[in-house]
Amino acid sequence: MSSASSSDADNTADIPSADIIRLILAHLTESGLHATCATLREETSLGMAGIFPTSKGRLIACAEEGRWGEVLEIIECLDVERYRKNYIDDYCKSKDGAKETVMVTPLEKALALAHEMTVLELADHGEYELAYAALRMCSEMLDKSLPSSNEHDMDDDQDAKDDDGPSGSLGIITSRTGDIERRITALTSMRSTPTNGGGAAFDLPLNYYGPNNQTQQKRRSQISKLLKQHVPQLPLQRLSSLLQQSIKWQCHTGVYPTVQKLFQDEDNLIDENDGGMDNEGKKKKKRKKQATEQKFDLVLGNVDISAGGSKKKHKSKDGEGIPSRPTQTICLGKKSYIESALFLPDGKGLITGSSDGFIEIWGEPITNDSATGLGSMIQTEIHFEKLRTSDLVYQKNDDLMMHDAPVIAMDVSHDGTLLGSTSADGTVCVWKIMDGKLLRKLERAHGGSGGGDKGAAVSCIQFSPDGSKILTGGHDYTCREFGLLASRMLKEFRGHKSYVNCCGYVTITNAVDGKSTSTLAVVTGSADGKVIVWDAKVSEPMREIAPPVPLSSTAALHESQSIVSSKSIHTVLHLHAPPQTMIVVPRSDRAYLMTYTGTILRVFTRDDVQGTEFLAASVSPSNQWLFVAADDGKCVVFDVSSGSVEKIIRSFAEDCSTRSEKASEITGVLHHPHRGMIGGYSNDKGQKRGILTLWK
Incomplete structure (x- = not known):
């Protein structure tokens, strides 16, 4: 019995509960839940055992470039006490069971040097008060982790020990904090004294950054090397x-x-x-x-x-089975074609914008459902082939929303109350959906001198998250933001060299281990083959992304200055899973899953045929399926997580148009917000009439 129990005890590993929390902290950070991670760190008073490879690479780069604010932000989350305990335990084991001793670990030394360099460079830039304030905050750590002078503090092969002699020309040293104060005092005195040479503003005291009168960049490189060597790196997943x-x-x-x-x-x-x-x-x-x-x-x-x-x-996982058959068809009048379409956020209606300027809302409930709420909206059967007149009286009275030109693009506010529409003559309108009233009208929103001169066509529109602004892109190569309250342009995003085909607001999260900062950005896609990510506050480009041109595309190999050198980007789909990603769809034979920094994570290509072009695309609400309409009349369904082709709907274009001799090119693809239902339409003028076919 005793031997068995002792054997079980030998095979049992005690896992500290603190390490379990650290695993959860790392998992939260890796999953992008930075606010939750910060809250857990605050409640448990535990730090992370290390940093991830991407953060470590950024840490080293910031140290090399002297961006010490970012360095301190990254290393703030580290659990130094855990590292110290493990280091001392390993040291005692290597010394055959020696007792614990007072020592400075390499990590503590590297972090202290980073704090010291922050103080010195602040003073070097003339921020003396800020330098002294930072020095007071980290004085205890500096005196504990570093010798009184900097003569040997970068030597990894020699233990840190105090020097009793002077440090260069800065006087007698009693502590590391005193040493730094004397260096800053000498710097202040030197730069406040006028000299005939006029170089006092750039002079430094002897050995200011290190022994042997080290340069600033050499000191940065040494600290960067120490951080690279001693800051622990967390494994992924x-x-x-x-x-x-x-x-x-x-x-x-x-x-x-x-x-x-x-x-x-x-x-x-x-x-x-x-x-x-x-x-x-x-x-x-x-x-x-x-x-x-x-x-x-x-x-x-x-x-x-x-x-x-x-x-x-x-x-039927999550209600998102892949559609396989056409179920309902919306038909317009003769010689009238659908230019734009979208579902309402609650899924109970579908809005179409036609070539003759009419905006119509389709979707009459088949059965009266007295229940309310989102659940009833999802389960109620909708007859999308009929105009919605049961609660939209203005449509029953033929008092429709209307433009004077084809309705090119539309968008609905997040609360589902407002509709924004754009037309080919440059007009932007904002309507109230429940009563059809025109709330705002912006004429020549993208240029035009007035009179008989029409403005540039407005090809895309999106409401801001709070519904107070709209974002539009046009054929004048610009993207503009308008305030609905003031009815005027607030910002202009200029930088594309061709039509802006799509635009949208996104929130980009910049993760620094346990902390995260969110930036509201604007993303635009253009016929010049580029996607630009803009800072929404200052209208300045943050990043310009050009998806690679397939080798089969021969047009741009000789005409680098022409817009044909890159495939026109007609669709940019913003995803919530994976987070901080988008699907960029150019008019080529492939689409790209990318981050907002331009990193390509996955390429979507067909495995049944090559050389076809993608014309329109949409993604399911869970971001599981990507639906792409190709110019051979088929709709290709990709699995977003793997990039593989899950299904091909072969008669998609044939059933979504009324052209007799051959199928028309698909103009748009839309997905129901709650069901496994997609729609497709074409604005081909060769059709008898415009139709929109829903697949289920």
Whole structure:
């Protein structure tokens, strides 16, 4: 009994609860939940065991370039006490069980040098009061971690120890804080004394940045090297990896016998399928499929045995099954074509803008539902082929919203009360959806001298998150922001060399370990083949992104100054999963999943044919599926997470147009906000009439 119990004790590892919290902190940071991470750090008073590789690379670059504010922001989250305890434990073990001693760890030394360099460079830039204030805040750390002079503080092979002699020309040193104060005092005195040479503003006292009169850049490089060497680096996805390894081990040891049996059944089915009769093989393949669809619940610790039995449940995940057949068709009058369309946020209506200037809202409830709320909106069947007149009286009275030119683009405010529309003559209108009243009208929003001169066509529009402003892009190569209260232009984003086809507001999160800062940005896509990310406050470009041109595109190899050198970008879709990403769709045979910094994460290309061009695109509400209409008349459905082609709807263009001789090119694709339903339409003038077909 005693030997068995001692054996169990030897095989048991005590995991400190603080380390579990640190794993959660790292997982929150990696998942982009920086505010939650900061709150947890504040409540537990625990720091992170290290920083991620991207943050470490940024830390080293900032130290090399002297951006010490960012350096201190990155290292602020580190748990120095944990590092110190582990370092001393390892030191005592290496000395054959020596007692704990007072020492300065390499990490403490590197962090102290970074703080010291911050103070010295502040003083060098003339910020004396700020330098003294920063010195007072970190004086205890500097005196504890660094010797009284800087003669040997960069030597990794020599232990830190105090010097009793003078440091250069700065006097007798009693502490590191006193040493820094004397250097700043000498700097202040030197620069306040006029000299005949006129170079006092750039002179430095002897050994100001380090022994042997080191230069500023050399000192930066040395500190950067120390930070690179001693700041711990966190592995990616550590928490999820540990959970996966734990489940595998518990299955192996029989702690979860049901899960173990599940895995064994899968292996047996695979082995049995290697031989046998055809009929028996079909049965075994079916059994294998059901077994692999069974799910293990990590939170509850059990297996959902019925998961493999319901094919319908698996297919309709989150209500976003892939549409396969046309169900409803909206038809306009003869020689009238749909130029733009979108669903209402609640999914109970669909708005179309036509070539003759009419704006119509479709979607009459099939059954009267007395329930209210979002749940009833989703479940109520809508007849999209009929105009919505039950609650929109103005449509019943034929008092429609209307422009004098084709309605090119539309957008609905986040609360679903306002509709913004743009037309080919440069007019922008804002309507109240419930009564159809015109609230604002901006004529020649993108240029025009008045009179008979029409403004440039406005090709895209979006409401700001709070609904107080609208963002528009036009054929004058600009994007403009208008205030609805003042009815005037507030900002102009100028930098594209061709038509602006899409624009939108996004919130970009800049993550620095445990902290995050959010910036409101504007993203525009243009026919010049570029996506520009703008600072929404100052209208200045933050980044210009040009998706790579496929090698099969021969137009731009000789005409670098022409807009044909890059494929026109007609769609930019902003995603919430993965966070801080967008899908850029140019008129080429591929689309790109990118970050707002321009990094390409995934390329979407067809595997059935090459050389086709993507004409329009939309994404499902969960960001699981990407629907792309191609110029060969097919709609390609991509899995966003893997980039693979999940399905191809072959008769998409044929069923979304009324042209007899050949299918028209698709102009737009839209997705229902709650259901697995998509729509497609074309503005091809060769059609008998414009239609919009809904697929389910």
